[in-house]
Amino acid sequence: xxxxxxxxxxxxxxxxxxxxxxxxxxxxxxxxxxxxxxxxxxxxxxxxxxxxxxxxxxxxxxxxxxxxxxxxxxxxxxxxxxxxxxxxxxxxxxxxxxxxxxxxxx
Amino acid sequence: xxxxxxxxxxxxxxxxxxxxxxxxxxxxxxxxxxxxxxxxxxxxxxxxxxxxxxxxxxxxxxxxxxxxxxxxxxxxxxxxxxxxxxxxxxxxxxxxxxxxxxxxxxxxxxxxxx
Numbered sequence: 001x002x003x004x005x006x007x008x009x010x011x012x013x014x015x016x017x018x019x020x021x022x023x024x025x026x027x028x029x030x031x032x033x034x035x036x037x038x039x040x041x042x043x044x045x046x047x048x049x050x051x052x053x054x055x056x057x058x059x060x061x062x063x064x065x066x067x068x069x070x071x072x073x074x075x076x077x078x079x080x081x082x083x084x085x086x087x088x089x090x091x092x093x094x095x096x097x098x099x100x101x102x103x104x105x106x
Numbered sequence: 107x108x109x110x111x112x113x114x115x116x117x118x119x120x121x122x123x124x125x126x127x128x129x130x131x132x133x134x135x136x137x138x139x140x141x142x143x144x145x146x147x148x149x150x151x152x153x154x155x156x157x158x159x160x161x162x163x164x165x166x167x168x169x170x171x172x173x174x175x176x177x178x179x180x181x182x183x184x185x186x187x188x189x190x191x192x193x194x195x196x197x198x199x200x201x202x203x204x205x206x207x208x209x210x211x212x213x214x215x216x217x218x219x220x
Contacts, residue, residue, distance in 0.1 A: 033207050042197060042211035043149070050207075087149065093139065093199070093209050094162070096149045 002026045004088055004097035011103045012078055020073045020100045022088035030091045032064050032071045037099070038084045046086075047073065078104050112198050112212035120220050124186040127215045130179055131200030139209065140173055140183050141197040149197075155181065156203070188219045 005023045012018040022032065031050040035043040047055055049064035049071060061074040075082055085099040111130040119125055131138045139154040153163040158175045166173070170189070175181040185192055195216050199209040 031207055033209075035209075042214055043199075043209075044211070045208045048207045092137075092207055093201075094151055094154075096151075098148045 002095050004090060004095060006086075006088055006097040006100045008098065009101045009103065011105065014078055014080060014104055014106050016078050017074065017076050018078060018102065020075075020086050020088075020102070022071045022073075022097055024069050024071075024088075024090050024095075026069075026090055026095065028091065029066065029069075032062070033089045033093060034060075034062050034073045035087045035089065036084050037087065043087060075102075080104055080106070110198055110200050110210050110212035112196075112215050114215060115213060116216045116218075118218045118220065119188055121189055122187045123219075124184065125188045125192075125217060125219075127183040127196050127198075127217070129181045129183070129198030129212060131181070131198070132210055133179065135200035135202050135210075137201040137203050137209075138175060138181050139199045139201070140181070141199065142194045143197060143214075144194045152183070185217075188217075190219045193217055193219050 003025050033048045034046040036046050037043045047062035049055055049062050052064055052066055054063050059076045064071040083104045085101050087099045088097045113128045136157050140152040141149050143149045152165045153173045154161055155175045173183045195214045197211050197214045199211045201209045
């Protein structure tokens with residue numbers, strides 16, 4: 001079967017750095033995307049990795065290792081507004097992880 | 107552009123009734139997706155279209171669900187008859203398919219079937 005694994009919850013302190021991991025098992029792989037969703041809101045696109053390596057977008061970075069079937073989202077200089085759920089998705093957003101709830105403490 | 111527009115925002119109906127959810131994608135986007143989100147099952151892809159043609163509907167739960175895209179600016183998801191287990195948030199999303207896999211989501215429809 002096809003699946004994505006990510007932690008259900010991560011806690012961090014404001015101003016710190018946090019990494020959210022995602023491992024995948026798919027038949028065929030075309031790319032890994034990350035989305036943010038605040039409570040009551042819709043998912044919003046953060047980042048995409050089609051090739052191995054690091055993609056940086058402001059405070060957010062995403063990494064992919066195709067050989068390890070693994071990726072992560074790195075959030076730096078955490079702000080309270082970053083409290084949300086973060087989802088990884090693969091293959092044109094056909095398969096989604098269950099989401100990681102990020103809790104940020106002051 | 108106003109983004110992806112979904113209607114209604116909230117729908118409360120009784121079991122057995124027909125429900126129609128509507129979506130207007132971003133102009134120029136070739137891909138349209140319908141997702142369902144619940145606490146138990148997370149975000150599930152129901153169906154997606156490319157240039158108004160359904161490509162993969164393997165996520166549609168059963169024959170009670172149907173989706174159409176009569177033109178590039180409009181899509182519907184219909185549930186007939188509705189059941190309490192259909193209660194969820196239904197999202198529509200569109201994308202340009204330019205290679206960065208960026209999807210834009212509508213605000214969703216909160217469906218409650220009593």
